[in-house]
Amino acid sequence: MAVIAVYSVKGGVGKTTIAANLAWCSAAISCRKTLLWDLDAAGGAGFLLGLDPDGKHDAGSVFAKDAAPDKLIRKTGIPRLDLLPADESLRELDSVLARIGKRKRLAKLGEDLSRRYDRIILDCPPVLNEISAQVVRAATLVIVPLPPSPLSRRAFELVTREIRRHAKVHPPILPVISMFDGRRTLHRQAREENPSWPVIPLASAVEQCAVRRQPVGEFAPTSAAARGFAHLWTAIERKLAGGK
Incomplete structure (x- = not known):
């Protein structure tokens, strides 16, 4: 089992799109039982997988009240891929974690969920606080x-x-250049300065994920974007296996 956190200190860098597409790669390419766990109160991961909010506000209860996360998990339309959705209750998560004083609460929950899943992908909120510490x-x-x-x-x-x-x-850290446009000089320079970093292109297929509410591999499997996510997933599996 592995817990793979997609984390950024700022929003607008493609974090949620990357998390959703990596979860798809895990389930569809590696054929692993996968959980996409949305920790961002915006709830974008569920949207990208075609799931609408159920109107409940229970996501925070697994931290504050020791509620079983299994009851909140939802199946997606993709084989082997489930979602633990976010909701507005996660906006208070930082204060909840500080109040209960359990420094490894998220790690313990992940350990419990590992009995059912080979890979857990965390879509993390763009914060520097107790949540980010728990993610680490x-x-x-x-x-x-x-x-x-x-x-x-x-x-x-x-x-x-x-x-x-x-x-x-x-844990090992893998930087990824997101929203790369090879026509732009600054983008090319950034890639030249960091040639070993995986690259996700700025492409219409990536933007269509939010329109179609599907990972790009579902509707454009031969696109440059799909290849980018697949290459990134290969790099992740290599890292998990102890490679460079």
Whole structure:
């Protein structure tokens, strides 16, 4: 089992789209029983998988009241892929975690869920607080989406410092250049400066995920975007197997 956290300190970098598409790759390409766990109160992961909110506000209860997360898990239309959805109750999650004082609450929940799932993908909120600290303690691997700009390396170093601050032995970190447009000089420069980082292109197929409410592999399996996500997933599996 592995817990793969998709984490960024800022929004608008394609975090949720990457998380949903990686969950699809895990289930459809690697044929692994996969859970996409949405920790972002915006609830975008469920939307991208075609699931509408059920009107309840129970997502925070698995942290605050020791409620069984199994009761909240929803099946998607994709074989082997389930969703643990977010809702507005997660907006108070940071204060809840601080109040209950359980520094590894998320890690314990992930451990319990590992009895049912081979891969757990966390769509993390863009924050620097107790939630991010809990994510670091729970994760086997942290994926960091970064926009292609001269500030990419600086943003990556910020995330790395945060991760090291919360764990003496921190999980491996895999930076990803997101929303890459090869026609732009700054984008090309960012890629040249970080040639080993996986790349997700800025493509219409990626934008269509939100329109079709499906991962790109479902409707455009031969597109450059689908290949980008598949290559990223291969890099993740390699990291999990102990490769570089």
